Amino acid sequence: MKALSGKVAVVTGASRGIGKGIALALAAEGATVYVTGRTLTEGASPLPGTIGETAEACNRRGGKGVAVQVDHGCDEQVAALFEKVRQEQGALDILVNNAFALSDDLINPEGFWEKPLSNWNMMEVGVRSNFVSAWHAANIMVPKKSGLIVAISGYTGVAYTYGVVFGTSKSAVDRMARDMAIELKPHQVTSIALWQGLTLTERAKINLATNPELKGSAATRPEEACSTEFAGRVIAALAQDSALVKRSGGTFITAELANQYGVVDIDGKVIPSLRKSRGAPIWTPIE
DSSP: OOTTTTOEEEESSOSSHHHHHHHHHHHHTTOEEEEEESOOSTTSSSSSOOHHHHHHHHHHTTSEEEEEEOOTTOHHHHHHHHHHHHHHHSOOOEEEEOOOOOOTTTTOOOOGGGSOGGGGHHHIIIIIHHHHHHHHHHHHHHHHTOOEEEEEEEGGGTSOOSOHHHHHHHHHHHHHHHHHHHHHGGGTOEEEEEEEOOBOOHHHHHHHHHOGGGGGSTTOOGGGOBOTTHHHHHHHHHHTOTTGGGGTTOEEEHHHHHHHHTOOOTTSOOOOOOHHHHOOOSOOOOO
16 A cells, blocks of 8 residues: 555645646555646647646555646635535645746846736745645534645745745745644644745746746746655645644645655755855744
């Protein structure tokens, strides 16, 4: 039996990128993974990947993938997702809040006043959506007195990266995870944030190929990058930690947790922590 057999996870924004990688890593350990995203058919997005493809890949990894089309900017669709999980599984063990509305001009160097106000949508699908999903997840987890809620964040929580709204959203996610942990503590539900460095998603690969100057940036050095599955491997290790609740409320650098759990990337690479060059998390565990 695999380590996460019988466990149920929801991974938001998993048509592609980090979300897809996390879903695959959890499925490889035997979990049933609800894969959410907007892309139902290939070609509907300029980037490759669909929720169905991710779910099928989860099945091939030895877990079970369940594709659910969800726009995480729509509360009604999010509510329907968690009701489906409740009805079909009766429990939820892991929620990974990964969905994010990256703006098309994210890496453009203009000032915030030169970019459209619509970029604020990163706060809607990236911060507010995290809260809504966590609200529904907590309503399933709290009665069971167990569960893990993970927010995918990054060094941009303390280091300027790409722009004002992007940095503000990641800082908010870290603080939200901390305060949720305080309120969840009596119910043995764990809430943490994970800091990713450069992750070689489909979008990141395109950006690096078309903007070679990015390779010299502290935030986008390819030699320090990880695969999309790296965070999922660490989350799988967290989910197996009998002392997990002692980490609740903390913001953690994924690479540092990987070192503690003996986790390497899919190619055996040890991913470096960028603490010295990019900054340290603010929030420590409430314990």
